[in-house]
Amino acid sequence: MVVNATVDAAVFFLLLGAAVLGVTAADTGESAAAVDGDRPDAVGTVLATSTATVNYSLAPGARRANSEEADGVSGVRFERTAGPEFERTTHGSLAGLLARAAVGTAGFDDAPVTHARDDLRAAVRGAVASRISTVGLRVDAVWRPYPGAPVGGRVAVGDSPPDDEAVDAATLTVPTGAEPLSPRETRDFASLSGAVADRTVDVLAPAGRMRLALRDDAPVSTFARYRYARLAAELNVSVTGAVADADTRAANRRLASAFASRVESDLRARYDSPEAAAAAVSASEVRVVVRAWDAGRRGNDADATDDGRTPEGGR
Template identity: 30%
Template structure:
C-alpha cells in the first residue's frame, strides 16, 4: 500500500485519540495532523548513517586473537543507507533480545547514530517528536527488538499518534504455515515456522557461510554471532540444557563443529538454532495465549516481516 494512503487511512483515528485526551486536559491542543506528517517524512526522507560495531569486543564470545589490529578500526566501521523509517526498523531488529538477553552488541552504536539523524530532520519543528520502532514476531513475544528517537512525551500532555509499518530484514511467515503447524502439533508446531524465519533473517546462510570460511576479522564476527545466540538460548527460562554446536558431518572433519573454519556449515548451524529457538517460542506462546486460542488467531498474529513505527507528537 502507498505510504501516503496508509497515513490517510489512520489520520481519522489519530484525531479521535487527540480529542479524547484533550477532554480532561488543560494542555494546549497539539496539531492534529503533525503525527501523520511526521510519519510521512520518516518514510520519505533518505539518510546515511555511519557507526562502529566495536562494542562486540566487550562480549566474551568475541575471539579477536587472529584479528589484525592494523585493520581493526576500519573493519568495525559500518555504513547504512535508507529511509529514516527503514533505518529505525533496522536498528530495532539489531537490538533484538530473547527473554530479556540482548543478542549482540552490533547495534549498540547504530541506534544512537540513527536517532541523531532522525532528530536532526525535525530541528526547528513546532512540535516535539518521539518515534519508537518495535519488532516482535507476534504480540508480547519474548523475542523483540526496539529502537527509539527522542524523549517520551510527558504523561500529562495531549499527544497525537500515527503508526507506520515497514518491512523488516526477517522473512515474513505465511499465516497458513503457522495455522497448519498449530493444528498438527500445538504451539510447537506453530513456533517452528516462526523460529525458522527469525534465524534465517538474523543469520542469512550465504553470508554466514562466507564469514565462517574466511579468516581474521570476518571469521571472528561470524563465530561471535553464532556463539551469542548459543549464550542467549542457554540464558532463556525455556532452555532445558546447555547449548553447543554439533560436530560437522563427515569423518574427515574430526572434532570440528559446524561453526569451525574447516567444518563450516551455516545451514546446519541454523537448523540447530531453529530447533532450540522453536522450544523457546513454543513455551512463550503457551504462556501468552489462552488454551482456547484458535489456529486462525495465531496465524493472524504473526508479523515477523514487519516493524511497527509509532510516531507521537505534542
C-alpha cells in the same frame, strides 16, 4: 505504509534479508526538517521518503566480545578491536535505518545478542533527530516476532509522552526479509511455533549471509562466529561443529529447534487458538510508530525564531 530498507553490503552477516533490497524513497532534503513535530502522519511520510547516510563503527562490539571471552562467556576473541576494517557507512530511508538498527541490536530479554551495532543505533538516532523536531514527538522502531516474545529489538528517538497528554499516532512497517506465515504453518500450535522460531532465527542470523561471513576474513568472520556463539549460549544449544563447517542452515535449524518449545509455551499461554496466535505474529516486519502530543505545538511555538524555524532547524 510500507517502505523498503536498503542492504548494508559491507557487513552482510547482520542484514535484514534479500527482500528488503532497493530503496525507492528520495531524499527530501531541507523539507524533512520543516515538518511540524505534532503531525505523526507527516512525520511518518518523512521517515519513509527521506534518506540519510550514517557512519558507524563495529569496534565497540569487538571490544565487548573480548571482554566476554576473558570472562569465559563467548569463547570468541578478536585479534584486533580497532582499525579501518571496523568502520562502516550505510545509506537508506530513515525508516529503513531505524529498522536496521532495531534488528541489528535485537536480543533476548532486552539485551542485544551482540553489541556490534550499538554505534549504528546511536548514529541512526542522531540522523532522525536532525531531520525532525522531537519536541512533543516520539518515534519507536520495534521488531518482535510476537507480542511479549523474549526476543526483540527497539530504537527510540525522543521522550516518552506524558501520561496526562492525549496522543496521536501513525504507524508504518518495514519488512525484515522473513517470509510471511503460510496456511499450513498455522494449523496447530506446534507447527506455528516452529515457523515462528525459524523466522526469528533467520532474522537474527540470515543463513546465506552468515555463510558468506564465516568464509570471509576477520573481522567479518569473527563477528559471525561471535554472533552464533552468543545465540547458542542464549538458547542453551551447541552449534560449534556446524559453524566450523560454515553450515549455517544446520546451525540455524538447531537454534530454531531449541527456541521453538519456548515459543509454543508462550503462544499457548497467550492465545486461545493457533489462528489467533498467527494473527499476532510479526516476525516479518519492523513497526515504526510515531506518537505526538500537544507539547509539540507549544514547544514549536515557544522555540521558533522569527522566520518560523526552531534553533535546531525545524519548523
